[in-house]
Amino acid sequence: MFLLDVLLNGAVLGGMYALTALGLNLQYGVARIMNLSYGEFLMLAAFMSFWLFTSYSVDPLLGLAVTVPLIFLANWLIYQIFLVPLVRRARSRDALEADTILFTFGLLFVVQGGAMLEWGAQYRGYSFLAVPLHIGVFTFALNRIVAFAAACTIGFLAFAVLRFTRIGTALRALAIDPESAQLVAIDVRRYSALAFASGGAMVAAAGTLISMFLSFNPTVGITFTLKALIVMVMGGIGNMAGSLLAGVILGIAEALGAYLVDPGLTLAINYAMFLLVVLLRPNGLFARA
Amino acid sequence: MSAKSLIAVSIGLGVLFVLPAALPHFANRYAVSLGCAILSYVILSTAWAMFSGPTRYVSLATAAFFGIGAYVMAGLASSLPLPLVLLIAGAAGFVVALVVGLSTLRLSGVYFVIFTFGLSELIRQLATWFQINITKTRVSYIFVKLGDNELYYYLVVLWAILLVTCALVQRSRLGFALRVIGQDETVAKHAGINTTLAKLSMFALSSVFMSVTGAIMAPRWTYIDPNIAFNPLVSFQVVIMALLGGVGPLYGPALGAAPLVLLSEYLAGRFPYHFSIALGICFIVIVYLLPSGLSGLLERLGVYLRPRAPLVD
Numbered sequence A: 001m002f003l004l005d006v007l008l009n010g011a012v013l014g015g016m017y018a019l020t021a022l023g024l025n026l027q028y029g030v031a032r033i034m035n036l037s038y039g040e041f042l043m044l045a046a047f048m049s050f051w052l053f054t055s056y057s058v059d060p061l062l063g064l065a066v067t068v069p070l071i072f073l074a075n076w077l078i079y080q081i082f083l084v085p086l087v088r089r090a091r092s093r094d095a096l097e098a099d100t101i102l103f104t105f106g107l108l109f110v111v112q113g114g115a116m117l118e119w120g121a122q123y124r125g126y127s128f129l130a131v132p133l134h135i136g137v138f139t140f141a142l143n144r145i146v147a148f149a150a151a152c153t154i155g156f157l158a159f160a161v162l163r164f165t166r167i168g169t170a171l172r173a174l175a176i177d178p179e180s181a182q183l184v185a186i187d188v189r190r191y192s193a194l195a196f197a198s199g200g201a202m203v204a205a206a207g208t209l210i211s212m213f214l215s216f217n218p219t220v221g222i223t224f225t226l227k228a229l230i231v232m233v234m235g236g237i238g239n240m241a242g243s244l245l246a247g248v249i250l251g252i253a254e255a256l257g258a259y260l261v262d263p264g265l266t267l268a269i270n271y272a273m274f275l276l277v278v279l280l281r282p283n284g285l286f287a288r289a
Numbered sequence B: 001m002s003a004k005s006l007i008a009v010s011i012g013l014g015v016l017f018v019l020p021a022a023l024p025h026f027a028n029r030y031a032v033s034l035g036c037a038i039l040s041y042v043i044l045s046t047a048w049a050m051f052s053g054p055t056r057y058v059s060l061a062t063a064a065f066f067g068i069g070a071y072v073m074a075g076l077a078s079s080l081p082l083p084l085v086l087l088i089a090g091a092a093g094f095v096v097a098l099v100v101g102l103s104t105l106r107l108s109g110v111y112f113v114i115f116t117f118g119l120s121e122l123i124r125q126l127a128t129w130f131q132i133n134i135t136k137t138r139v140s141y142i143f144v145k146l147g148d149n150e151l152y153y154y155l156v157v158l159w160a161i162l163l164v165t166c167a168l169v170q171r172s173r174l175g176f177a178l179r180v181i182g183q184d185e186t187v188a189k190h191a192g193i194n195t196t197l198a199k200l201s202m203f204a205l206s207s208v209f210m211s212v213t214g215a216i217m218a219p220r221w222t223y224i225d226p227n228i229a230f231n232p233l234v235s236f237q238v239v240i241m242a243l244l245g246g247v248g249p250l251y252g253p254a255l256g257a258a259p260l261v262l263l264s265e266y267l268a269g270r271f272p273y274h275f276s277i278a279l280g281i282c283f284i285v286i287v288y289l290l291p292s293g294l295s296g297l298l299e300r301l302g303v304y305l306r307p308r309a310p311l312v313d
Helices: A001-028 A038-056 A060-089 A093-119 A144-163 A164-177 A178-183 A188-211 A221-235 A239-259 A263-280 B002-023 B031-055 B061-075 B084-105 B110-135 B148-171 B173-183 B185-190 B193-222 B230-244 B250-267 B271-289 B295-306
Strands: A132-135 A138-141
Touching: A001 A038, A001 A144, A001 A188, A001 A221, A001 A239, A038 A060, A038 A093, A038 A188, A038 A221, A038 B110, A060 A093, A060 A144, A060 A188, A093 A132, A093 A221, A093 B110, A093 B230, A093 B271, A132 A144, A132 B295, A138 A144, A144 A164, A144 A188, A144 A239, A164 A188, A178 A188, A188 A221, A221 A239, A221 A263, A221 B110, A239 A263, A239 B173, A263 B084, A263 B110, B002 B148, B002 B295, B031 B061, B031 B110, B031 B148, B031 B173, B031 B193, B031 B250, B061 B084, B061 B110, B061 B193, B061 B230, B084 B110, B110 B230, B148 B173, B148 B193, B173 B193, B185 B193, B230 B250, B230 B271, B230 B295, B250 B271, B250 B295
Parallel strands: none
Antiparallel strands: A132 A138
C-alpha cells in the first residue's frame, strides 16, 4: 500500500515533468531555441499563483487564466525582440544554439536575481485543497489529484491541437524540417514565435499546478529546466507524445529511487537515466530504429 | 603567440611575481587576497578557454574539477608535502576528466552543456550523501599553514605554466586539430583527425589546471563542504569571464576575469542578487554586442589605430 502511494506521487510529479517537457519540446524541437531560462517562467507562474491565492484568494485553477496568457505573451515578446535577431544572424544551427544558450543563461540570472531581490530566498507555499481523499483503502491528497488531472487535461488538449488542427500540423512540419516547411507556405518566423510562446504557456501551467502542492523559492527554476531537458531527450526531440510518456516514467523512477534507495540521490538517478538514454538511444526511447 | 606578445606576457608575469615582495607595505593582506581571487579566476577561465575556445564546447564542469582539487588538498595536506599534493590533485582531475570525457565527448551542443553541469551537481550530491551517510561529517577541515602570500606565488607560477602550455598547444598539431573541430566537426573527421582523442586530451589537460587551482585555493577556507567546493556559480562565472574577455588570444580570459572578480568582490557579499543580475546582463551584452569579447574589441581598435597594419606578422 505504501509502495502504491510512492508510485502515485511519482506519477503526479511525472505529470508535471511531462507538461514542462512538452513545452520545452515546443521551444527546442519546433522553434529551435534552446531556452535555459525555461524553468524561470515556471517559478514566475508559481509566484503569481501564490500572490493571486493569498492576496486575492483566487483559486489557482482559475489563476491559470491569468498566468498562462501573461507568460505566453512574455515569451512571445522575448522571441520577437531578442531571439529573432539571433536567428537572423546565425549561420548554422550550431551557431544559433550557442548564441541562444548564452542569451537564455543571461536571462536566467536576470530573472532569478530579480525574483530574489523582490521576494527573498525563503520557500513559500499555500494550502489549497490540502484535504485527504479516501478511495477505498487508499488516501490521497486532493490537491495532488486535482493537479494531476489538470496536467493530464492540458497535456492531452495540447496533443490534440498538435495532432488534429492546421496550426498543429504546421508546427509539426516545422519540427521536422524548417526549410521544407517554407515550401508549403508556412511562415517560419510567425509559427516559431507561436511555438516558443506556447512552450512558455505550458511551463506557466505547470508552474501554477506545482505551486498547489510543492513549496518553491526563486531558485527552483533551474531544476525544472534540467528535468524538462532530460525528459525531452528521453522522449525524443520533436516527439510530443514521447515527452508526455517519458515525463511520467521519470517521475515514477525518481519516486521509486527515493523510496527504495535514498531520497538524497534523485539527481543521481536523473543523470544516470539521461546518460543512458543519450548514449544508447540518442534519438529518444521511442524512436524507430 | 608572436615574439612581441611573448615578451609582454613574461614582463607582466614578472611584475605580478615581484609585486607583493616589492611593495610589502602597499600590498596589504586584503590586496594579496584579492590578487589570489583574481589570479585563480584568471587561471580557471584561461584553462576553460583552452578547451572550450577552439572546440566551442561550452563546459560547465569547472566547479567539478575545482572541487576535486580542493578535496584532494583537504584529504592529503596534513600528511604529504604541498607540491606532491598539487601533483596528486592535478592527476585526480586528469583521471576524472578522462573517464567523464570518454562517455560525454560524444555529446555535442546542448547535451554537452547539460551533462557537464549535471556532472558537477551529481558529484556535489554524491559527496554530500557520502559525508552524511558514510563519514558522518558535514565538513572537511584543512590543516595546512599557508599564508595568502605563498598561495599567491603558487598561483602566479601556475598561470605561467598554463600560458606556456597554451602557447605550445596552439602551435601544435593538436591545437590545429581542435580549431578544425570547432569550425566543423564533420570536416575534421573526414580530414582524418581523431576528433575524440583530440577533444579528450584537451579536456583532460584543461581539467588538470582547474583541479590544481582548486587545491591551491582550498587552504583559504579553513574547512570545506561540498557546497563550497562544488559551487556551481564557479562554473558559470568562469564561462562569462572567458567569453567577456574573449577566447581568441591567450590574455583574453584574463581581461574578463579581473573586472568580474572585482565586481563580485564589491557586490557578491553585500548585494548577491544584484551580482546575479549583473552576471546575466554580462551574458546578454556578450551575445549582442561583444561576440569576440573585450580582447576582440581591443584588437579591432588596434587595427583601426595602427596606420597601415601588415596583414601577417
